[in-house]
Amino acid sequence: VGEIPAGTHALCTCGNSQRAPFCDGTHRGSGKVPVKLTLETDQKMAVCACGKTQTSPRCDGSHSR
Numbered sequence: 001v002g003e004i005p006a007g008t009h010a011l012c013t014c015g016n017s018q019r020a021p022f023c024d025g026t027h028r029g030s031g032k033v034p035v036k037l038t039l040e041t042d043q044k045m046a047v048c049a050c051g052k053t054q055t056s057p058r059c060d061g062s063h064s065r
Contacts, residue, residue: 001046010034013051021047021057 002021011034012020014027023034035057037047045058052062 006039006041008038011057015049
């Protein structure tokens with residue numbers, strides 16, 4: 001869980017970003033694409049980095065199942 005600032009962000013879905021939970025472009029060639037997230041205000045949230053969540057971009061614990 002981390003604080004995500006207000007604004008528009010590209011969130012990593014490949015799990016390889018060195019800037020997680022934000023995309024750094026390392027997904028290129030993987031078939032994965034980042035998730036766009038726009039927030040009106042700063043928010044605390046757990047962002048999915050495994051790509052298995054059913055509540056994208058929020059983590060739902062699918063990575064541990």
